[in-house]
Amino acid sequence: MHNSLLELLVPALVPLGLTLKVALSATLGAFVSGVGAGFALSRPGLSGRGLPGRELLDALCTLPLVLPPTVIGYYLLVLFGRRGLLGQWLLETFGLSLIFTWQGAALAASVVAFPLVCKAARTAFEGVDTNLEHAARSLGAGEISVFLRVSLPLAWRGVLAGTMLALARAMGEFGATLMIAGSLPGRTQTLSLAVYEAVQAGRDTDAAFLVALTSLVCVALLLASGRLFTSRTPT
Amino acid sequence: MALRLDIKKTLRCGSRTFDLDAAFVAEGRSIVLFGPSGSGKTLTLRALAGLITPDAGRIELDGRALFDSAIGVDMPARKRGVGLVFQDYALFPHLSVAQNVGFGLGHGLPGLLGRLDAAGRARVAELLDLAGLTGLAEARTDRLSGGQRQRVALLRALARRPQALLLDEPFSALDPLLRLRMRREVRATCHELGTPTVLITHDPEDVAAFGGTVVLYDEGRVRRAVTFADGPEGGALARALVLAERFSAYG
Numbered sequence: 001m002h003n004s005l006l007e008l009l010v011p012a013l014v015p016l017g018l019t020l021k022v023a024l025s026a027t028l029g030a031f032v033s034g035v036g037a038g039f040a041l042s043r044p045g046l047s048g049r050g051l052p053g054r055e056l057l058d059a060l061c062t063l064p065l066v067l068p069p070t071v072i073g074y075y076l077l078v079l080f081g082r083r084g085l086l087g088q089w090l091l092e093t094f095g096l097s098l099i100f101t102w103q104g105a106a107l108a109a110s111v112v113a114f115p116l117v118c119k120a121a122r123t124a125f126e127g128v129d130t131n132l133e134h135a136a137r138s139l140g141a142g143e144i145s146v147f148l149r150v151s152l153p154l155a156w157r158g159v160l161a162g163t164m165l166a167l168a169r170a171m172g173e174f175g176a177t178l179m180i181a182g183s184l185p186g187r188t189q190t191l192s193l194a195v196y197e198a199v200q201a202g203r204d205t206d207a208a209f210l211v212a213l214t215s216l217v218c219v220a221l222l223l224a225s226g227r228l229f230t231s232r233t234p235t
Numbered sequence: 236m237a238l239r240l241d242i243k244k245t246l247r248c249g250s251r252t253f254d255l256d257a258a259f260v261a262e263g264r265s266i267v268l269f270g271p272s273g274s275g276k277t278l279t280l281r282a283l284a285g286l287i288t289p290d291a292g293r294i295e296l297d298g299r300a301l302f303d304s305a306i307g308v309d310m311p312a313r314k315r316g317v318g319l320v321f322q323d324y325a326l327f328p329h330l331s332v333a334q335n336v337g338f339g340l341g342h343g344l345p346g347l348l349g350r351l352d353a354a355g356r357a358r359v360a361e362l363l364d365l366a367g368l369t370g371l372a373e374a375r376t377d378r379l380s381g382g383q384r385q386r387v388a389l390l391r392a393l394a395r396r397p398q399a400l401l402l403d404e405p406f407s408a409l410d411p412l413l414r415l416r417m418r419r420e421v422r423a424t425c426h427e428l429g430t431p432t433v434l435i436t437h438d439p440e441d442v443a444a445f446g447g448t449v450v451l452y453d454e455g456r457v458r459r460a461v462t463f464a465d466g467p468e469g470g471a472l473a474r475a476l477v478l479a480e481r482f483s484a485y486g
Contacts (some may be wrong), residue, residue, distance in 0.1 A: 131325040133285045137312040139318040139339030140395060141346075148347055149338075153329045 010208045012194075016213065019171060019190040022102055026109035026170040031163050033110075034117025037061055038159075039147070041118070042125035058122070065115040070106075073179025076108055080180065100182050105190065108176035113166035120162025124155035164225045171218065191217075236399050236431035237262045242282055242292035242302070255279065255289075257452070259460040264426075265447025266433045269477050274452040276435045277322075280401050283433065284319050285312035297398060318392030318400045318430070322407065324384045326376040326391075333359050333372040335387055339395040362390040365424065382413050389421060393428055400425055402434045406441060418444045422466070439474045439481075446470035451480055 041058055061062045064072055080087040080098045090096045098104035128151050136146045152159070181188035183197055191214045198207035241258035255275040268276040283285045283294060285301065288309055294302040296317070301310045327335050330349075338346075340355035351359065363369045366386040371379065376387060385405060392400055405421065406414045422444060425432050434445050442449060446469035451458040461476060462468030 004370070129325065131321050131323065132327060133317065134284075135321060135325040135327075135391075136338065137286070138284050138315075138317065139391065140313045140342060141339070142313060142342070145342055145346065150327065 008206065012206075012210055012213055014186055015189050015191045015194040015210070016217065018102060018105075018186075018188070019192075019217075022105045022109055022190055023167060023170040023173075025103075025106040025171070026113055027163060027167045029106065029110035030117045030170070031159075033157060034162065034166070035121045035152075037114075038121025038123075038162075039125050039151070041122045044130075061118045061182050061198070062115050064111050065119075069112060069175025069177075070109055070179055071174035072109060072189075076104075076111065076176065076180045080104070080107070099180060100184060100188060101189055102181065105173075105177045105181035105188050106117045108180045109173040110168040112173055112176055113169045116165040116169055117159070117162040121155065121159050121164070123129040124158025124162075125151060127158070128154045134162045167221065167225075168218070173222070236265065236266070236401075236433075237295075237297050238266060238283075238433070239293070239295040240279070240283065241296055242279070242289035244278060244282065244287070245291045246278070253455060254276075255455045256476050257457045258292075259457050259462060261448035261450065261462070263447045263462065264431045264465045265445045266431075267442050267445050267447060267449045267473070268433065268435045268452060269437065269439075269449055270452025271437055271441055275455040276452050279452075280319075280403055280433065280435055284308060284317055284401055285315045316395075316398045318395065318397035320385075320388045320392050320402045321407050322404045324388040326384060326387055328376060329359060331373050331375060332368060332379070332387055333363065335376060335484070336390045336394055338363055338391060343357060358394060362394060364391055365405070365427075381409050383415055385409070385417055385421075387437065389424060396428075397430060400430045400432045402432060404435050404437070406436075406438070414440075425468075439477050442477050443467065443470040443474040446473050449473045449477060451477065 041054060041061070060176075077099070078084055080090070082088065082091060082097060082099065087097065087099070098107055132150055132154065133146050136150045141149065167217070172192055174196070177188070177190065183189045183193040185194075185197075189197070191209060191210060195207055195210045195214065198204075198210060239260050242255065244255040246253045246255075251274075253275070257275060257279050259403075270276050272302060278287065282289050282302070283296075283452060289302060289304070291304045292302070293300065293305065296315075300306075300308050301315055301482055302308060314324050330338070334349055337351050337355055337359040341348075341351045345351065359372075360369070363372055366389075368386060368390070369385065371383065376384060377452065379387065388406075389400075402421070409417055418441065432445065434441060436442065444467060445465075446463050446467065447465045448460060448462045450460045458480070461473070461475045463476075
């Protein structure tokens, strides 16, 4: 009994580690780009009516949420494939290729998770009283300082909520990852891909164990993030 | 303080438009912009602070051009050297009283980390002591009473030793008794620190307390600018003027 559990656990550690690595990198990418985009979209702009085409940009930023992951994967292949616009440049300049690598999987997951951060951040930044930002300016703060000392700290709860959703989304990413990174055991096979493959191959015990493990990890993550939230609630 | 201002600004909100076309010249320790709400006083103050950009015109404070559309000058708010007290105080809710007061004293990395140098800390301590807020230095601003909030907003704006202090209806949110006291206190503090004030109000009693040059606003235009003596000495006459003007406006 003891031995057989270990036999199941040890090979599952590889996709688990990979899943965490991919999801955390993807969340970081989605956080940085999502906060930037959400902040830009929240600004009223010089005309007072926002950036030109702001709503179109907003729709574009939401697109990954609506499109089937396979479509996103296809777009990424077109962009980052060996003959793709960016892919060719990356290959020629740095000798890098994202196809069939864990970095490729992280890119796919971060594109899919990006709208969740972007949307939440935009709403949170729009909720910050503009007078507070004005007050900071009149006290000598430059725009970067206003962002880091006033806007971001006040929008933090919303941004954090969006980031947690992004992490959850990145953990479960399947379609786009499969398109761009494939399902190479030990290299790009995350938990969700491993479950699929185990079921397809009829390895029922493996599949059941992976499913249980995935569920456990997700519950643990949810509990941890819930704790993070309640401890931040002002009393 | 010598202020020369001549600006135009059109605001559109749906189908309604508001035209500000204000010009006046004022000198002295106190300028009061008086008029009913919606007459363009706040817009003028925001243009002076650099928070909105006028469509055209020129703003000159003590010989410095803050804004001049003819030669393309539009100094950013952070460089104008004017302090601003907002109507709702706009205190930073995520910072303590001391951090609010010291906000403008340290920029760059130290400010980001909430650290001030020795001179900055001394300045904060001095100001908190002046207003009797030393005991509340570490308190969050949402725990403060109305009068205390106003004191913090005032100290925050004064900490950088601004060339002028702009006050946007600072007493309207206070109850009558407190209003009386804060009016006296704000004036005394500014006087003590030698900071000239530009005050926005629609309350004749504010005019009586501050005196100086009174600029009468009406529907986006400056009707008159009359200079009295500073403080309560000229204030009584100034109040008589604004009361008479107000009655003639409605009569």
